[in-house]
Amino acid sequence: MPGLHLTLGMTLLWLGLLVLLPMAAVIARSLGLGPRHFAEVAFSARALAAYRLSFGAALLAAAINAVFGFGIAWVLTRYQFPGKRLASALVDLPFALPTAVAGIALTAIYANTGIIGRPLAAIGIHIAYKPAGVVLALIFIGLPFVVRTVEPVLADLPKDIEEAAATLGASRLAIFARVLLPEVAPALLTGFALAFARGVGEYGSVIFIAGNMPFVSEIAPLLIVTQLEQFDYEGATAIAAVMLAISFAMLAVINFIQARERHWRDGGR
Amino acid sequence: MRAATTEPRAVRALLILIAIGWLALVILLPLFAVFVQAFEKGTGAFVDAILQPDALASIRLTLLTAAIVVPFNCVFGIAAAWAVAKHDFRGRNLLVSLIDLPFSVSPVVAGLMFVLLFGANGWFGPWLMAHGIRIMFAVPAIVIATAFVTFPYVARELIPLMIAQGRAEEEAALTLGANGFQTFWHVTLPNIRWGLLYGVLLTNARAMGEFGAVSVVSGHIRGLTNTMPLHVEVLYNEYNFVGAFAVASLLACLALVTLGAKTLLEWRHRDALAATGH
Amino acid sequence: MTITIDTLVKTFGTSSALNGVSLDIADGAFVALLGPSGSGKTTLLRIIAGLEAADSGHVLFGGEDVTDRAVQDRGIGFVFQHYALFRHMTVAQNIAFGLTVMKRRQRPGKADIAARVEELLGLVQLPGLGERFPSQLSGGQRQRVALARALAREPKILLLDEPFGALDTKVRRELRVALRAIHDRVGLTSIFVTHDREEAFALADKVAILSNGRIEQYGPPSEIERAPASEFVRDFVI
Secondary structure, three states: OOHHHHHHHHHHHHHHHHHHHHHHHHHHHHOOOOOOHHHHHHOOOOHHHHHHHHHHHHHHHHHHHHHHHHHHHEEEEEEEOOOHHHHHHHOHHHHHHHHHHHHHHHHHHHOOOOOOOHHHHHHHOOOOOOOOHHHHHHHHHHHHHHHHHHHHHHOOHHHHHHHHHOOOOOHHHHHHHHHHHHHHHHHHHHHHHHHHHHHHOOOOHHHHHHHHOOOOOOOHHHHHHHHOOOHHHHHHHHHHHHHHHHHHHHHHHHHHHHHHHHHHHHHHO | OOOOOOHHHHHHHHHHHHHHHHHHHHHHHHHHHHHHHHHHHHHHHHHHHHOOOHHHHHHHHHHHHHHHHHHHHHHHHHHHHHHHHHOOOOOOOHHHHHHHHOOOOOOOOHHHHHHHHHHHOOOOOOHHHHOOOOOOHHHHHHHHHHHHHOOOHHHHHEEEEEEHOOOHHHHHHHHHHHHHHHHHHHHHHHHHHHHHHHHHHHHHHHHHHHHHHHHHHHHHOOOOOOOHHHHHHHHHHHHHHHHHHHHHHHHHHHHHHHHHHHHHHHOHHHHOEEEEEE | OOOEEEEEEEEEEEEEEEEEEEEEOOOOEEEEEEEOOOOOOHHHHHHHHHOOOOOEEOOOOOOOOEOOHHHOOOHHHHHOOOOOOOOOOOOHHHHHHHOOOOOOOOOOOHHHHHHHHHHHHHHHHOOOOOOOHHHHHHHHHHHHHHHHHHHOOOOOEEEEEEOOOOOOOOHHHHHHHHHHHHHHOOEEEEEEEOOHHHHHHHHEEEEEEOOOOOEEEEEEEHHHHHHOOOOOHHHHOO
């Protein structure tokens, strides 16, 4: 096929200038700090608290999304009901809605004056400006990742394996737990990992609702921004390097799950 | 008789109710809130907020950014998809992973990368300053950061689609004497046009809505370097909620149009779209 | 176990799949349901299994009405055209599945299950392959595993939906012989669906020929060949 040199050249040029060179800058700059200084700024008490919040909230949100995202994918692939197409389209809204818009909207709802925040505040539950607010924003951001990875796998599951299990005497619950869930597990895990990875790096939707108190409700990306505003480039770069390393690790994990799933499926039936 | 492969009616109804309830709570309610807040003080206040000079400037800047970024990433996305899907070469899988990379980088980290390149202390900062070229805290940096975060969308949509379509039609065109560009224009492009449109829509939505990366590199200069999402933040932090939500509602409309177009494309041209999850 | 099928009717939407089908199958018989695609033969098999519900009519096993009984409680074995093996389980786990989902009180112990799996692997001539995954087996081997799995709970009735449909000619022949031998040895009542005339006549004691949701003729192969009951049977069989 013609055009390999031209198109590959264009791709590599654009990729190199736009993606690889800037990444190299972060890595080179953080290497330039030296190991001791790097560890000092990348793992300061405040930074550690920020990682803990970013990770913990992303993990919790991804877990909640795994449960409800699976349920939504199940309902969308298996049942017929009025408004199904609308529901399916809504799932993608977090992909299309700018994160800042989501952030202020969630804050308006869950602040103590908001439509849900007020009744919750009356019984002593506060979500906005607390770590719980971070989780809430990440639930919004991550939901479509789970639904959209699980949905095609559920839709493609052959009906006969469920029927086979039923003819062998398995109850509906046993069929779900022992036949369907293992089949969907790799996709569910991938969706979980994607939602988690997105959640760790999320900024726009979180900062409005988080409260942004250092050591309490300050996420790692916000700490980078704060340090940049104080012209602390070293601190910002070191934390960014840690976040990059995490992104790479997550990418490797996701690729691994998908490669295993593909291997399984191609050999499958 | 108990059905073999579906749940009892009551279980089904309950699951549907939970799913719809969750979608309404998590997704529909925030969307609704944007419009309610935007029109809280009436249509007049909404229109006034949109017609503020700073708001109009932010709309102009957002449109300008998208107008530059989308065509660029469209061309490079097509080139990347052509190279990857229609050829075999060593490192192909690595290249695909690299193209996906911006998806997994935090937008704030993306912004920081360009500060380290073009900022006053950056690799190219002093040289740029000496020659009077302004990138940081100006439109060029906003465009570059936006290009970074939207880099994968078109290629991501096209690569699986073009791999699934195979190479036979292109090979046929080549044996009939078409050159490479003619083959692409007359054979490949018609086959991928709906997928391409979809990729462009996603690129556009993300380009207009990007917040984190742009926030780091823009400098937040009112009327000059504030895109719409940044202007939303500024207004919100000034407690001008009607203004913030008015501008936000425009962005929400953009999201709704994108989703509507996507649904329509999936409905009309399901076969011509790649089965990617995003 | 005898199987009695009493005027089954089934429609899908506006098209009718079965128009009042009745059939008596003797204990220990090996019956083929033969017909072109769309004749209703698979629907009939699935209603007997309990995978599908009839609009009206009855199914009786050994004189007992099982029409309203769920597939799980009918005590049948079912073999699918595309094997329907659980790909995340080993061959042994696939075969043991029916035993491991039994209620705790009836469930055999671990050692008993393992012994039963070994016995079944021997029966389908796949000794020693228990630790493989389905993806590591050939098509013929997979169908043998599916057969062993269906037999694990010692059903009295074995139902097979185009069991050889996805296999090539040579493997088909081998598996046919093996199936007939197992049927005779275990003492099953078996019904299999096929669209292949030669296969039905070579394997079955009795053949039911279906067309448009009706049974055109039901009898031993020799009788059908000697005296086709209708124009359709004559065209289809000869």
